[in-house]
Amino acid sequence: MKKYILVRACxxxxxxxxxxTIVFTLVxxxxxxxxxxxxxxxxxxxxxxxRHDWGLDRPVYVQYASFLGHLVRGDFGHSFEKxxxxxxxxxxRLPNSLKLGFAAFxxxxxxxVPLGMLSALRVGTWWDSxxxxxxxxxxxxxxxxxxxxxIILFGVTLGWxxxxxxxxxxxxWHDPGSWLPFLFGDxxxxxxxxxxxxWYFSGAMLRITRSGILDVLGTDYVKLVRxxxxxxxxxxxxxxxxxxxxxxLTIAGLNLVIMINVxxxxxxxxxxxxxGLLLYDGLTNRDFPMVQGVVLMSGVMIVLINFAIDVMYAYxxxxxxxxx
Amino acid sequence: MADITDVARSLAxxxxxxxxxxxxxxxLPTIPxxxxxxxxxxxxxxxxxxxxxxxxxxxxxxxxxxxKFDIDNCPYVDGLPPVWISGGSLTxxxxxxxxxRDVLSRLMYGAQISLLVALTGTVVAGAIxxxxxxxxxxxxxxxDQILMRITDAWLTLPSLVFAILLSSVRGPGVWNVVxxxxxxxxxRYSRAVRGEVLALRERDFVRLAEINGIGKTRIIFRHLLPxxxxxxxxxxxxxxxxxxxxxxxxxxxxxxxPPPEPSWGAMMSxxxxxxxxxxxWLAVFPGICITLLVLSxxxxxxxxxxxxxxxxxxx
Amino acid sequence: MAPPLLRVDNLQTHYFGFGGSRVVKxxxxxxxxxxxxxxxxxxxxxxxxxxxxxHSLVRLLAASARIVGGRIELDGENLLDLSxxxxxxxxxxxxxxxxxxPMASLDPLFSIGNQVGEPAxxxxxxxxxxxxxxxxxxxxxxxxxxxxxxxxxxxxQMSGGMRQRIVGAIAQAGGPRLIIADExxxxxxxxxxxxxxxxxxxxxxxxxxxxxFVTHNLGIVAKMCDTVAVMYAGRIVEMQSVxxxxxxxxxxxxxxxxxxxxxxxxxxxxxAVPGQPPxxxxxxxxxxxxxxxxxxxxxxxAEDPPERxxxxxxxxxxxxxxxxxxxxxxxxx
Numbered sequence: 012m013k014k015y016i017l018v019r020a021c022x023x024x025x026x027x028x029x030x031x032t033i034v035f036t037l038v039x040x041x042x043x044x045x046x047x048x049x050x051x052x053x054x055x056x057x058x059x060x061x062r063h064d065w066g067l068d069r070p071v072y073v074q075y076a077s078f079l080g081h082l083v084r085g086d087f088g089h090s091f092e093k094x095x096x097x098x099x100x101x102x103x104r105l106p107n108s109l110k111l112g113f114a115a116f117x118x119x120x121x122x123x124v125p126l127g128m129l130s131a132l133r134v135g136t137w138w139d140s141x142x143x144x145x146x147x148x149x150x151x152x153x154x155x156x157x158x159x160x161x162i163i164l165f166g167v168t169l170g171w172x173x174x175x176x177x178x179x180x181x182x183x184w185h186d187p188g189s190w191l192p193f194l195f196g197d198x199x200x201x202x203x204x205x206x207x208x209x210w211y212f213s214g215a216m217l218r219i220t221r222s223g224i225l226d227v228l229g230t231d232y233v234k235l236v237r238x239x240x241x242x243x244x245x246x247x248x249x250x251x252x253x254x255x256x257x258x259x260l261t262i263a264g265l266n267l268v269i270m271i272n273v274x275x276x277x278x279x280x281x282x283x284x285x286x287g288l289l290l291y292d293g294l295t296n297r298d299f300p301m302v303q304g305v306v307l308m309s310g311v312m313i314v315l316i317n318f319a320i321d322v323m324y325a326y327x328x329x330x331x332x333x334x335x
Numbered sequence: 336m337a338d339i340t341d342v343a344r345s346l347a348x349x350x351x352x353x354x355x356x357x358x359x360x361x362x363l364p365t366i367p368x369x370x371x372x373x374x375x376x377x378x379x380x381x382x383x384x385x386x387x388x389x390x391x392x393x394x395x396x397x398x399x400x401x402x403k404f405d406i407d408n409c410p411y412v413d414g415l416p417p418v419w420i421s422g423g424s425l426t427x428x429x430x431x432x433x434x435x436r437d438v439l440s441r442l443m444y445g446a447q448i449s450l451l452v453a454l455t456g457t458v459v460a461g462a463i464x465x466x467x468x469x470x471x472x473x474x475x476x477x478x479d480q481i482l483m484r485i486t487d488a489w490l491t492l493p494s495l496v497f498a499i500l501l502s503s504v505r506g507p508g509v510w511n512v513v514x515x516x517x518x519x520x521x522x523r524y525s526r527a528v529r530g531e532v533l534a535l536r537e538r539d540f541v542r543l544a545e546i547n548g549i550g551k552t553r554i555i556f557r558h559l560l561p562x563x564x565x566x567x568x569x570x571x572x573x574x575x576x577x578x579x580x581x582x583x584x585x586x587x588x589x590x591x592x593p594p595p596e597p598s599w600g601a602m603m604s605x606x607x608x609x610x611x612x613x614x615x616w617l618a619v620f621p622g623i624c625i626t627l628l629v630l631s632x633x634x635x636x637x638x639x640x641x642x643x644x645x646x647x648x649x650x
Numbered sequence: 651m652a653p654p655l656l657r658v659d660n661l662q663t664h665y666f667g668f669g670g671s672r673v674v675k676x677x678x679x680x681x682x683x684x685x686x687x688x689x690x691x692x693x694x695x696x697x698x699x700x701x702x703x704x705h706s707l708v709r710l711l712a713a714s715a716r717i718v719g720g721r722i723e724l725d726g727e728n729l730l731d732l733s734x735x736x737x738x739x740x741x742x743x744x745x746x747x748x749x750x751x752p753m754a755s756l757d758p759l760f761s762i763g764n765q766v767g768e769p770a771x772x773x774x775x776x777x778x779x780x781x782x783x784x785x786x787x788x789x790x791x792x793x794x795x796x797x798x799x800x801x802x803x804x805x806x807q808m809s810g811g812m813r814q815r816i817v818g819a820i821a822q823a824g825g826p827r828l829i830i831a832d833e834x835x836x837x838x839x840x841x842x843x844x845x846x847x848x849x850x851x852x853x854x855x856x857x858x859x860x861x862x863f864v865t866h867n868l869g870i871v872a873k874m875c876d877t878v879a880v881m882y883a884g885r886i887v888e889m890q891s892v893x894x895x896x897x898x899x900x901x902x903x904x905x906x907x908x909x910x911x912x913x914x915x916x917x918x919x920x921x922a923v924p925g926q927p928p929x930x931x932x933x934x935x936x937x938x939x940x941x942x943x944x945x946x947x948x949x950x951x952a953e954d955p956p957e958r959x960x961x962x963x964x965x966x967x968x969x970x971x972x973x974x975x976x977x978x979x980x981x982x983x
Binding site for chain 1 (some may be wrong): 760
């Protein structure tokens with residue numbers, strides 16, 4: 012297993028490097044970041060000055076080296092607006108996004124997995140068709156539409172749930188006392204955005220669980236377990252579920268990436284102070300370093316989380332865990 | 336050495352869509368085709384069948400001006416509800432927005448935008464991704480390694496976030512969105528196509544062509560590409576839905592198709608501001624349109640996948 | 651006289667497809683008995699119904715299949731009368747199974763110890779340390795080296811031959827009276843096959859368990875079985891002691907199977923049974939073997955031959971068994 016982890020770690024580093032290079036290249040190729048800042052009635056000399064300040068008049072490879080150098084040292088740029096390092100602001104907002112993300116993920120598991128199991132166990136019947144329809148709807152109705160509809164229903168018309176913001180409760184890294192209220196206080200603010208975000212993934216989870224269980228139920232080893240006279244409930248809970256969870260885990264990594272996407276719009280709609288909203292604010296404020304910084308940080312997050320999932324995989328599947 | 340029956344068998348093994356028109360039509364899945372057909376119809380004929388203009392406000396009647404602004408004539412009447420709610424009017428069956436423009440007409444024109452952008456973007460992405468996949472799969476060795484590493488890294492980028500980054504540098508605009516879609520989504524095709532090509536490479540008809548000295552380019556275009564089309568088409572139909580949502584999201588956030596063009600996403604964004612006053616229709620109707628488009632694209636994609644991949648047929 | 655261990659009487663199992671409109675009579679009136687400690691061979695081509703018969707014995711059928719008639723008596727008790735819960739107690743404990751593909755028979759995510767212990771555990775027989783000890787005993791009985799170490803290991807660390815032995819250990823784990831082995835050596839290397847067969851024989855000797863051995867390989871039948879039943883199109887067409895079957899086959903199909911075994915030193919062209927196994931949803935009229943038989947009469951084409959039993963408990967379903975001379979009107983083909 013050590014070797015496996017080492018290999019995955021190297022792989023992650025390479026992916027990270029490629030990622031930042033891609034960002035760097037495309038940004039330089041697609042347009043002129045300077046224009047972003049000095050759009051309105053820009054004086055060319057002024058733009059030149061900015062270009063020089065940012066080092067954009069230097070040759071590309073020098074810029075690239077400097078770029079990488081900053082990144083490696085943890086410097087992802089400074090925000091124009093707030094004159095703070097991007098990383099500082101990012102980490103301040105990250106817990107909020109994580110809270111939303113995990114809540115959404117939990118919701119998608121709670122909805123998707125049992126329905127997927129139901130579909131698989133009653134394959135071909137009305138239940139199965141209903142399950143498949145739910146999955147299709149989940150994957151087709153855009154998350155932000157669900158969010159808006161929820162706001163209309165529960166926020167405006169019925170007035171049950173608060174619409175904007177996340178309520179009080181800040182997350183302070185070094186103060187465990189603040190953790191619980193952060194997680195569970197003001198859950199009413201969390202409900203709608205988490206549901207809107209988790210909606211899409213319920214569909215994906217349903218499908219994966221369904222096909223995973225169908226696959227497992229068709230195997231010889233499940234047949235043998237039944238032939239041993241093991242109670243059906245144990246066959247399901249012990250053998251079927253554990254095996255079916257492997258494809259779910261595989262998808263979890265992919266899902267997370269998509270979740271970070273959809274979260275941007277959800278955070279904007281609900282005014283949830285997370286990383287997505289940060290990106291949007293950077294955009295509207297023409298704060299280019301912020302935008303680039305958030306994108307890079309998101310990339311880092313994703314690579315790290317995928318790596319963590321790879322490690323988890325190793326624990327779940329003994330075929331990976333015990334390989335030399 | 337492969338003999339003729341083996342070659343024939345391997346050629347026949349890949350299922351293709353049958354293009355005999357009548358039989359083909361009977362086998363199509365009705366609902367998605369109807370919805371998609373309807374949307375395409377509306378998109379193509381929008382300038383002809385839309386009751387009002389997409390950019391200009393609807394000319395109001397005296398009565399409407401009186402009711403809303405208490406004057407005899409006014410430039411527009413904003414915030415009219417759909418016809419089935421009191422205050423609505425038959426001339427604007429789905430209501431008017433905050434600038435007095437007819438929602439129904441704008442939705443129809445919006446179909447043009449959504450379909451155009453999503454389809455074009457996905458086609459370009461598919462073309463790039465397929466070529467990368469074919470090259471990686473067929474040329475092998477370090478082509479494969481490098482291209483696949485890049486593809487994997489590209490796949491890790493979250494599409495919307497990445498799209499926002501790109502549009503922050505390029506600015507809003509229809510063709511920019513198409514470009515962004517292409518840049519963001521090509522990597523989805525490469526992995527699958529590469530896998531197909533790896534399998535195809537070992538098949539008799541490819542081997543035969545190689546042995547006969549046919550050049551690599553010709554093999555790629557004449558033998559490999561037609562056979563990966565199945566996979567590509569399935570991916571394509573599944574990706575169209577995603578493209579629609581990304582375009583709508585970008586427009587919603589203000590960095591996609593710029594106003595005053597009636598992109599459905601932009602309309603939803605305008606509608607959001609009106610939500611607090613209770614004018615829910617401005618946000619809901621475009622959302623329904625987006626859902627219909629994505630739903631039918633996904634249903635079509637599922638149908639294609641079942642039809643073209645025999646392994647999945649029994650599910 | 652004590653009842654036989656297993657008596658199957660006129661078992662019929664049908665598959666219902668397409669909403670009930672298409673019926674496949676996979677098992678159509680099968681009767682046989684197995685005595686305690688006996689090895690009973692079930693032979694036939696693919697699709698003849700031998701696997702469905704085995705599934706019917708433990709009542710673990712696919713959703714579209716149903717046992718529509720007959721009796722299955724285990725120690726005198728009709729299994730078809732049992733509730734699902736009672737049936738579950740039979741499985742693994744009184745009747746155990748060995749499947750064909752050792753690479754697919756074990757759950758990759760659970761340890762060997764866990765899987766071998768499951769029958770005893772879930773039938774409430776043993777727990778904890780006595781269970782572990784029993785598992786170790788079982789593993790050494792099937793000649794797995796260092797059994798204590800194997801408890802914690804996983805299936806992917808074992809070869810095909812070892813896995814199939816573990817499946818054998820699983821079969822013994824509940825202390826069954828009957829083991830149904832469905833082509834257990836077909837997927838093993840030829841060199842390992844003999845070892846495995848010897849192992850099964852040894853297990854039988856030690857525990858007195860009866861064995862139903864399903865195979866299409868007559869050589870294995872000759873080595874392992876006491877009694878053999880030959881199945882064709884869902885029916886038993888011949889059943890005899892193994893010596894009787896090999897030296898004096900009665901049904902033309904059995905004779906054809908025996909003739910098709912290549913003999914060392916014989917340079918004649920190889921003989922194969924002509925034609926294809928029949929479509930079970932559209933059986934030919936009369937005797938279901940007649941299209942492929944070399945000695946058919948008009949009666950064969952028109953009427954289904956009944957079971958004819960002889961004094962030794964043997965059985966034949968044929969109008970014109972091999973030992974009878976061929977009348978002039980019989981068609982050669």
